[in-house]
Each structure stands twice: as structure tokens, then as C-alpha cells.
Amino acid sequence: MQTSLPAPSPMYRWAILLCVSLAMFGNYYVYDSLWPVVDLLRQDPGFSYGQIGMLSSAYNIAALLVLLAGGYFIDRFGTKKAITLFACICLGAAVLTVVSSRFEVILAGRFLLGIGAEPLVVAATTVLAKWFKGKELSFAFGINLSISRLGSASADWSTSFASPLYINWQDPLWLATAIAGLSVTAALLYWVLEQRAESRYQVGEPQAADERIELKNLYKFSPSYWYIVALCVVFYATVFPFRSFAIDYFQQAHGITRETAGLLSSLLPVAAIILTPLFGLWVDRVGHRALFMAVGSLVMLPLFLAVTYLPAGPDIFLWIPLIGSADVPLTLFAVIFLLGAVFSLIPAVMWPSVAYIVDQRRLGSAFALMTLCQQLGWAVVPLIVGALNDRFLAGAENPSGYAPGMWFYTGLAATGLWFAYKLWHSERGPNGLESMHARQGGSA
Incomplete structure (x- = not known):
């Protein structure tokens, strides 16, 4: 057997x-x-x-x-x-x-x-x-x-x-x-x-011989799953569109060169390459997955307003091996570094969490539905931010025109924090997501 x-x-x-x-x-x-x-x-x-x-x-x-x-x-x-x-x-x-x-x-x-x-x-x-x-x-x-x-x-x-x-x-x-x-x-x-x-x-959970996948029930998931999906949508719909506009924003609103803006923007994927496995290893050891998602959402909340309203601060030397170096404003560096940390933490916790709250036989459908919702949010937000930038005449002559878009990102981040809180509140029990860590199973 x-x-x-x-x-x-x-x-x-x-x-x-x-x-x-x-x-x-x-x-x-x-x-x-x-x-x-x-x-x-x-x-x-x-x-x-x-x-x-x-x-x-x-x-x-x-x-x-x-x-x-x-x-x-x-x-x-x-x-x-x-x-x-x-x-x-x-x-x-x-x-x-x-x-x-x-x-x-x-x-x-x-x-x-x-x-x-x-x-x-x-x-x-x-x-x-x-x-x-x-x-x-x-x-x-x-x-x-x-x-x-x-x-x-x-x-x-x-x-x-x-x-x-x-x-x-x-x-x-x-x-x-x-x-x-x-x-x-x-x-x-x-x-x-x-x-x-x-x-x-023996790989995964054993499945009884008479268990069958029924298409009509394939996409019926728990409220906790939908909280994670909602957080996924607003998180990626915030970070990826911001990256799309980031280089131009840094040039126009903060007066730095294209090369410096590109180097600064590249901190996000570089940070993810380094920090995502470390955060994943940490969460595997200590659990508290929902809490970590809430902490990441909380850290992200003020970043877009900070990059808009705080003084640029003194220049610091930024060097990324094999990529380049430049002098970048301290405030922009701090904001992008923290955003890169959040961009590493939340995905490292969010996607694996689905495996603990969804039946293994339905994981493909669960991840597909989550990715579908992610794509929808990702597609809509750049259109809204672009329209806001046009509406308020954002540009080098009017840097304040970028502020409405930044407030929109902040609103998305606040929404993500709310869903992360709802997830944490619903998964605090002894069999909930908060207690799941390495060498423990999950609920179906």
C-alpha cells in the first residue's frame, strides 16, 4: 500500500x-x-x-x-x-x-x-x-x-x-x-x-481510492483562503504597478538620472533574491504566518506617503555588485529597501500558507484562482494610476501631481492590512495557520 x-x-x-x-x-x-x-x-x-x-x-x-x-x-x-x-x-x-x-x-x-x-x-x-x-x-x-x-x-x-x-x-x-x-x-x-x-x-497526503475531484466543488474554499487571495491581489496590485512607474517617478519628482533611478528601482528584485529564502526559513521555524503577513502589510502602509512628503535627505553611496553604483537620496533608499523587504516577506509567507488551508487535491485550482485574481488587480491599477497622473498633471514641473497616485497605493496597502488582520483573527486557534511551522501538517 x-x-x-x-x-x-x-x-x-x-x-x-x-x-x-x-x-x-x-x-x-x-x-x-x-x-x-x-x-x-x-x-x-x-x-x-x-x-x-x-x-x-x-x-x-x-x-x-x-x-x-x-x-x-x-x-x-x-x-x-x-x-x-x-x-x-x-x-x-x-x-x-x-x-x-x-x-x-x-x-x-x-x-x-x-x-x-x-x-x-x-x-x-x-x-x-x-x-x-x-x-x-x-x-x-x-x-x-x-x-x-x-x-x-x-x-x-x-x-x-x-x-x-x-x-x-x-x-x-x-x-x-x-x-x-x-x-x-x-x-x-x-x-x-x-x-x-x-x-x-510517500509524497503528500494519502488519498482514498473512492475520492474523486468534483468540478462543481473545485472552487469552494474557506474564508481564510479568500482573505489570502484578497491580500495577494492588493499586494501585487500595489508593488508591481509602482515598479512600472518608479523609474519615471524618481526622475521627474526627485530629479535623479535615469541610471540612478534604474539602480534604485532594481533594489526590489535584488532584495527579493536575497531575503525571500531567509524569511521563508524563519517562518518555517517559528510559525505565525498570518501575523507576519500583517506585519509586512503594516510596514508597507506609510512608504508611499514617505517617498512623497518626506525630505530627500543626504545622498548615500549605493553599490550593487555586477550592476553598478550611484549616489542616491537617503529617504528614497530607505523606502525602497523597506519595500524590498516587504516584497520578500509577504510572498515567502503568503503562497505557502495556501497549502496549509486547502485540500492537497485542490491546490492546483486554488493557486490558479489566486493567480487569476492577482492578474486582474495587476491589470487594473496601472490604468488608474496613469489616469491620476494625467488628471493632476504630474511631471517635473509639478511633482505634487504624483501625490494622488501615491495616496491610491496607500489606500491599497491599508486594504491589504485589513485582510491580513482578518486572516490573523480567523487563524489564531491551535489548529490554525498561526500554529503551522516546519514538521507540522495543515488543515484541509
Whole structure:
């Protein structure tokens, strides 16, 4: 019987994590590989900024269309088939994006990438929940996020380590296609490890033979799950749109150069790469997951008003190895550093928490629905902030015009704090999320 099988060794679990994370590395690299060639796309094919914006939106639209179906596919057919399929779709998307200079073909490539990439994220998240629940779950999620975001950073850094390729727009994207091929290889290695484990180890929670997944009940979750989803929506809808406008905001409102603004903005992903696994390891040891989400939300609450109204302060020297250095205002550095810490803490706790409050058989659907809601919030907020900036004539001549947008971010952060409080209040019992830490199970 399956229940008599031994648990997998730690080395086996970390091998699973490495394969899944490398598949995610390629996924993130392919997504971000388009942005360093924007100027080349405008020169050679002659694309407008509007067309380039459509290339970005096509990805999100595709993700919104397929996420729920992707979650059902993961729960119905298993993670090894799902990760391999979605990694192959990403590889096909990378090829389609680079083979032609016709806008329609590149647009189709980015749309196809959205079909594969976001369900791949959901499948990878489900794998980690399956293999690490009750063990080093948050630490494993942190490692996975760090390696994934290293893919994004590597795409940005490719302008340096692969600078000879940037004589045209296609060669850098061929490099991205090769990395997508490595992602498929990692997915296949995961398939082999998962297939081997099924007959040798007890992985996840045993399931009775007569238990079936019923589609009509697939998306019925507890209030605590919806509190986490709500926090996820407002958190990412605050941080990611702020990053979209951050470089321009720093230039216009605070008068720093483009290079300095870019270096300052890059503190967010750099901080996430370093701090996310550390926060995950910490939470695995001490528990109090809902409390940590509330603390992170509380820290984020004043940051957007601080960057708007506090004096810039003296310049300090900022140096990021392999990236660059600059003198940056102390207040901006402190705000971005704290935002980077929050950007590391909340995801390290939030995503693994779902595995403790949702039945394992429904995790794919749970993560897919959560990601779908995240994408919706992420898509709407930039439109609102952009409209506010236009309405109040934000710019170098009128820095105060950015304040309404910053108040809007603050309102979102306050909403996130409220949902984090509601989650903490509902999960304080001995069997609640607050008591879950490494080597403990979770409620279904």
C-alpha cells in the first residue's frame, strides 16, 4: 500500500526543488527578455510604443483566459505532465516570438507565452506544496522565488554579458529561446524524478481510492483562503504597478538620472533574491504566518506617503555588485529597501500558507484562482494610476501631481492590512495557520 512507503530523503526533495526552479528560471527569463530590445524593435521593425504595450498586454490577457483551466488540468492530470506541457508551450512561444519581424507573429508569440507561463507558475507552486508541506515549505518557496527572479534579473543583465548579441532585436531573443530549451530539460528531469518517486516514496497526503475531484466543488474554499487571495491581489496590485512607474517617478519628482533611478528601482528584485529564502526559513521555524503577513502589510502602509512628503535627505553611496553604483537620496533608499523587504516577506509567507488551508487535491485550482485574481488587480491599477497622473498633471514641473497616485497605493496597502488582520483573527486557534511551522501538517 502507498501509505507504507517511506518518506523521500531531503536530498531527493531538494533535487525536485532545483528542477522545478530551473524550469521557472527559464520561464521568467523568456518573459523579461523582450524589454531590453524595445529600442531595437522600434528601430528595425519600426514598432510604436502602443504596439509594444500590446505585446505586454497580450500575455496578461492569455493568462486570464487559461488560468482556471490550467489549474483544473494540474489537479486532473498531475504536476509532472502539467509542468512539462507548459514548459514546452513556453518554448514554442519563444520560437514564435523570434522567427518573424511581423507584429502579428510576435504578438501571437507573447499571447502563447501567457498561455504557458502563468499555468507553469501554478504547477510549480503546487509541486512545492506537495513535496515540502509540513517541512521547509516557506524556505523552499523562497528558494524557488529567488531562482525565478534571478531569471528576470539575468534578462536585464544580458545587455552586459551578452552585449555582442544586441546588434539586432532577434539575437537576444534566440538566447532566450535557448534558455527556454533548458527550462524544458529541467521539466523533463522533474518528470523522471516524480515518476521514480511514485513507486518508492510517500509524497503528500494519502488519498482514498473512492475520492474523486468534483468540478462543481473545485472552487469552494474557506474564508481564510479568500482573505489570502484578497491580500495577494492588493499586494501585487500595489508593488508591481509602482515598479512600472518608479523609474519615471524618481526622475521627474526627485530629479535623479535615469541610471540612478534604474539602480534604485532594481533594489526590489535584488532584495527579493536575497531575503525571500531567509524569511521563508524563519517562518518555517517559528510559525505565525498570518501575523507576519500583517506585519509586512503594516510596514508597507506609510512608504508611499514617505517617498512623497518626506525630505530627500543626504545622498548615500549605493553599490550593487555586477550592476553598478550611484549616489542616491537617503529617504528614497530607505523606502525602497523597506519595500524590498516587504516584497520578500509577504510572498515567502503568503503562497505557502495556501497549502496549509486547502485540500492537497485542490491546490492546483486554488493557486490558479489566486493567480487569476492577482492578474486582474495587476491589470487594473496601472490604468488608474496613469489616469491620476494625467488628471493632476504630474511631471517635473509639478511633482505634487504624483501625490494622488501615491495616496491610491496607500489606500491599497491599508486594504491589504485589513485582510491580513482578518486572516490573523480567523487563524489564531491551535489548529490554525498561526500554529503551522516546519514538521507540522495543515488543515484541509
